[in-house]
Amino acid sequence: xxxxxSGPEDRCVSRYHDGELAPAERQEAERxxxxxxxxxxELAWYRRLGGALxxxxxxxxxxxxxxxxxxxxxxxxTADPPLVALLPAMTRLAAAAALLTAVAIGGFLLxxxxxxxxxxxxxxxxxxxxxxPSLLTGTELHIRVPDPVRPFP
Numbered sequence: 001x002x003x004x005x006s007g008p009e010d011r012c013v014s015r016y017h018d019g020e021l022a023p024a025e026r027q028e029a030e031r032x033x034x035x036x037x038x039x040x041x042e043l044a045w046y047r048r049l050g051g052a053l054x055x056x057x058x059x060x061x062x063x064x065x066x067x068x069x070x071x072x073x074x075x076x077x078t079a080d081p082p083l084v085a086l087l088p089a090m091t092r093l094a095a096a097a098a099l100l101t102a103v104a105i106g107g108f109l110l111x112x113x114x115x116x117x118x119x120x121x122x123x124x125x126x127x128x129x130x131x132x133p134s135l136l137t138g139t140e141l142h143i144r145v146p147d148p149v150r151p152f153p
Contacts, residue, residue, distance in 0.1 A: 013039050017046040 015021050016029040033039045 013042045014046060017043060017050070 012021070012025070012029040012032060016026065016033065021029055033043055
């Protein structure tokens with residue numbers, strides 16, 4: 001028997017109950033509430049809830065709850081350490097891995113920089129078209145080829 005939807009027009013019952021509507025909106029909400037049994041039931045529910053919240057007794061924790069919580073805390077203290085206890089060791093391991101990675105990258109960049117500082121000995125190759133006559137006949141092509149990159153020592 002719940003024909004309510006979640007659209008903004010159906011929040012009018014809650015807003016009506018809370019007194020948040022302008023006079024024209026209030027009249028429209030009263031019309032909708034009068035026309036719908038589900039909205040009347042919803043308004044009655046809001047009124048019961050409001051009354052219970054205003055006049056209800058403060059909530060009481062079940063008997064023995066504090067003792068059960070403390071017992072569970074003592075059990076957890078004596079149990080195997082959780083993963084959080086391993087966090088300091090994992091942090092040191094991560095720091096060592098980061099340092100090793102930084103040293104490796106620094107060595108690679110240093111080696112590349114030292115190679116770039118060395119003079120290059122390029123060689124020149126002369127190609128002459130030797131095929132059938134075409135537009136390329138008599139054309140010479142000069143290509144400068146750098147030394148191949150030496151492998152890591």
